[in-house]
Amino acid sequence: xxxxxxxxxxxxxxxxxxxxxxxxxxxxxxxxxxxxxxxxxxxxxxxxxxxxxxxxxxxxxxxxxxxxxxxxxxxxxxxxxxxxxxxxxxxxxxxxxxxxxxxxxxxxxxxxxxxxxxxxxxxxxxxxxxxxxxxxxxxxxxxxxxxxxxxxxxxxxxxxxxxxxxxxxxxxxxxxxxxxxxxxxxxxxxxxxxxxxxxxxxxxxxx
Amino acid sequence: xxxxxxxxxxxxxxxxxxxxxxxxxxxxxxxxxxxxxxxxxxxxxxxxxxxxxxxxxxxxxxxxxxxxxxxxxxxxxxxxxxxxxxxxxxxxxxxxxxxxxxxxxxxxxxxxxxxxxxxxxxxxxxxxxxxxxxxxxxxxxxxxxxxxxxxxxxxxxxxxxxxxxxxxxxxxxxxxxxxxxxxxxxxxxxxxxxxxxxxxxxxxxxxxxxxxxxxxxxxx
Numbered sequence: 001x002x003x004x005x006x007x008x009x010x011x012x013x014x015x016x017x018x019x020x021x022x023x024x025x026x027x028x029x030x031x032x033x034x035x036x037x038x039x040x041x042x043x044x045x046x047x048x049x050x051x052x053x054x055x056x057x058x059x060x061x062x063x064x065x066x067x068x069x070x071x072x073x074x075x076x077x078x079x080x081x082x083x084x085x086x087x088x089x090x091x092x093x094x095x096x097x098x099x100x101x102x103x104x105x106x107x108x109x110x111x112x113x114x115x116x117x118x119x120x121x122x123x124x125x126x127x128x129x130x131x132x133x134x135x136x137x138x139x140x141x142x143x144x145x146x147x148x149x150x151x152x153x154x155x156x157x158x159x160x161x162x163x164x165x166x167x168x169x170x171x172x173x174x175x176x177x178x179x180x181x182x183x184x185x186x187x188x189x190x191x192x193x194x195x196x197x198x199x200x201x202x203x204x205x206x207x
Numbered sequence: 208x209x210x211x212x213x214x215x216x217x218x219x220x221x222x223x224x225x226x227x228x229x230x231x232x233x234x235x236x237x238x239x240x241x242x243x244x245x246x247x248x249x250x251x252x253x254x255x256x257x258x259x260x261x262x263x264x265x266x267x268x269x270x271x272x273x274x275x276x277x278x279x280x281x282x283x284x285x286x287x288x289x290x291x292x293x294x295x296x297x298x299x300x301x302x303x304x305x306x307x308x309x310x311x312x313x314x315x316x317x318x319x320x321x322x323x324x325x326x327x328x329x330x331x332x333x334x335x336x337x338x339x340x341x342x343x344x345x346x347x348x349x350x351x352x353x354x355x356x357x358x359x360x361x362x363x364x365x366x367x368x369x370x371x372x373x374x375x376x377x378x379x380x381x382x383x384x385x386x387x388x389x390x391x392x393x394x395x396x397x398x399x400x401x402x403x404x405x406x407x408x409x410x411x412x413x414x415x416x417x418x419x420x421x422x423x424x425x426x427x
Contacts, residue, residue: 021238021280023301025245027293031307033252037316039244045323046243052230087326088247092373109217109359111261112275121243123228124235127275130226133219136361136414137404145225155411160217162357163393163417164329165373191230 051120052191054085055168058118059194060186062095063173073097076168080118090117090166096159097170098196103154104169105142105196107135108161115166119191126195136160146197158196169194174202210353213270214261218361218404242276246283251314251322255286258383262355263289329377331390338420339394343369345423347396355383358422362414365402366426370415371395378419392420 028034058080062069072079076093080086093115096104108114109132114122125131134142139156143149150156159167171193177185180203188205192198216222234240250260264282267273273281287293290308297304314322339345349364357379373393381389400412 015236017277017280018236018238019301020298021241021245023298024280024284024293025241026301027297027303028245028249030303031293033292033307033310033313034245034248035313035315038248038314038319039241041316041319042244042247042323043240045319047233047240050323087324088322089326091326091328092330092376094371107217109361110212110214110357111264121233123230123232124275125225125228128225129216129219129222129271130224132216133222134225136217138409139412140409142225146227152410155413156409157397158412158414160359160362160414160416162359163373163379163419164376165393165395165417192227197225197227 046116046121050085050117052118052194053186054083054120055115055118055191055194056186056189057182058083058085058095058168059170059189060182062170063177063185064182069170072170080168085117087117089113090115092165093118093168094165095168095170096157098172100172101153101155102157103150103196104157104159104167105135105139106159106161106167106169107132109133109136110160110162113161113164113166115168118168119194123191131197142197146192148197148199169196171200174200176203210266210355212265212355213267214265215360217359239276242280242283246279248314249283249287252310252312254290254292254310256382257327258355258377258379259385260286261379262383265355330374331377331388333375334390337372337392337394339369339372339392339423339425341369341372344426345369345394345396346426347418348422348424352380354380356380358418359416361403362396362398362416362418365398367396367398367402367415369394370397373417376419378421380419380421394418394420394423396423 029036062072072095076095080093098104112122112127136158139158174188188201190198193200260282263285264278267281288295292308294305344366346366347358347362375390376393377388378391381387395415396418397413397415400408403414
């Protein structure tokens with residue numbers, strides 16, 4: 001028994017889950033269900049091409065272009081596709097705009113539904129129990145966890161993504177940004193501000 | 208009730224605080240991107256649909272103790288083994304022990320951008336008028352379901368208002384059970400915080416869900 005344990009130890013410096021995923025990948029490759037090169041492309045796509053900078057460009061465009069903003073609020077799927085972002089987990093997009101009186105927050109209490117083409121892969125907290133449990137009941141408490149306090153008079157609207165509609169929050173344009181270019185504005189738009197758990201940066205914030 | 212989802216978390220107390228994360232923190236271990244890619248690549252074989260995969264994940268007995276990518280991997284193993292595509296003995300042995308079964312499609316590297324850009328739209332043609340109109344007040348059904356469903360527990364038996372009509376969409380409950388798409392009208396239904404949580408509700412809170420028509424009934 002002691003010998004077995006020693007033997008096991010020699011072979012498994014990696015955690016169980018690492019070995020399990022490797023084993024699964026090997027079997028799927030041997031069975032011809034997957035193209036290993038496709039896995040690399042999938043990973044590279046979400047590491048380098050599809051992420052929250054896409055959504056930031058959508059928001060910045062809406063801030064500078066009233067016609068685009070109107071289109072985005074009326075038909076987000078088409079407006080977002082016009083900037084080149086479309087597809088998996090963003091097939092049916094809806095944009096919701098923060099105003100002086102209303103703050104929007106997006107959650108998926110049942111799993112991890114998230115607008116991938118504009119925000120990329122969801123962060124860990126978005127998929128975790130604390131956020132999914134509390135967003136619909138105590139959104140101000142959630143905002144406090146992100147260091148955000150809104151006026152008591154601000155109404156909070158939470159969108160629970162329970163079907164295949166995916167929501168993108170259009171945060172309010174920060175004050176003092178009249179002179180910024182669209183690109184500079186996009187740099188102020190944080191991922192969390194497009195989920196509704198944060199606010200955009202201001203020009204005075206450190207980069 | 209033989210079907211139990213462990214994923215219906217909305218409104219549960221006791222899960223603690225939310226831990227924010229930097230935008231650059233994409234993966235936390237080398238196996239996580241592998242879990243993502245394997246899940247997406249196998250999803251593209253059309254051996255199951257997205258509702259079946261959600262059902263497989265939410266019924267994992269240890270759902271509450273797994274990280275999200277672990278949930279994906281265990282859900283994937285379940286979907287594969289249930290269909291005889293991969294045996295649990297093969298995963299234990301880390302090699303193929305049984306011949307492969309045919310799959311509809313194997314996504315090739317060159318096809319990935321097209322496959323992702325196409326996605327899987329769920330909207331379907333209209334064949335009947337919508338039962339409810341915008342601003343109409345409705346009540347969500349109260350009964351539990353012994354299968355995958357997308358009406359969260361916290362929003363069952365609650366009175367809300369139809370805010371948007373989202374078109375006709377594949378019905379998740381049927382699709383998850385392999386009963387076909389059976390498309391239905393989908394509505395955004397908004398509830399006051401008070402309706403959901405009573406007097407303890409945060410002031411100025413409203414919460415919406417997207418609900419298929421059969422989740423809703425007209426108020427008398």
